Amino acid sequence: MNQSGYITDKLSKLGYRLTPQRMMILSVIENSDNHISAEEIHTQIVAKYPNVNISTVYRTLELLKRLSLVTEINLGGGQVRYHPANKGHHHHLICQECGTIIDLDESALAPLKDTLLREYKFIADLRHLAIFGRCVNCQR
Amino acid sequence: MNQSGYITDKLSKLGYRLTPQRMMILSVIENSDNHISAEEIHTQIVAKYPNVNISTVYRTLELLKRLSLVTEINLGGGQVRYHPANKGHHHHLICQECGTIIDLDESALAPLKDTLLREYKFIADLRHLAIFGRCVNCQR
DNA sequence: ATTCTAGTTGAAACTAATTGCGATTACAAA
């Protein structure tokens, strides 16, 4: 059961318990290519260990968020979705008309981040943003 | 019952029915100084007309959003909150440590909006944003 | 190996918001 990985090591070093539930959740998140939801994480785990509760998934995601080990995003599908934070920062432009998602490099928000710091002394947490609007094909 | 106002007139002109429920909801929104939640709108209405259902409030807010007559915002309090759109566009910086909210003029996001339009031909809907982070007092 | 206990979990209750459906009604047309 004692599988290792970046997030697992980090949790251990910070003094959090490595429960079987946490290890499974971490494994699912780290092995997922794209944004994954709490429900999807739970479904994958329950296939092998049917007694793991969904609230444990939510609580673990809450912890990982607080420790900046995952980033969350609301792409508009009714559920919040998650990324391992160490897979690189970026953002998404979402067309409200056709649903197209355009990926956006972190650097696109750097000028805004700088302005907020300079003019308001505010350190903005802009690690994984969903910006809604209209793509080039959907402008009348 | 036939009270008038900017939003009321707009709805009428677009062919939507002016039901008593809608008029009451519009009146509460237009007479509210700050961001108001669906629950708060409902509470105010129920005080006078106890049989108005909360789902009607949600549905009306959905309609007003779609018509750009109100803007919504998630300030982190667990409920979405609403503004009449014609009371001016602006944004909010929210400190995740102490909860302080700094108001931000619309113009602060103009450079980002321009960049997205120029480089991605994407028309970003940035009318009422909540940006989370740390205020000047809460930076260690 | 056994004990201890604060951290963690499962289960059930709860909250904010959405949806399906049958009943009601605003308002246009007769």
Place this chain on the structure above:
DNA sequence: TTTGTAATCGCAATTAGTTTCAACTAGAAT
């Protein structure tokens, strides 16, 4: 004024996520 009907409403069920609390356990100490 009355009628007809698509839009809207109330109500109940559903969904995503949070919270409470008693029971359990990872891992440190003995």
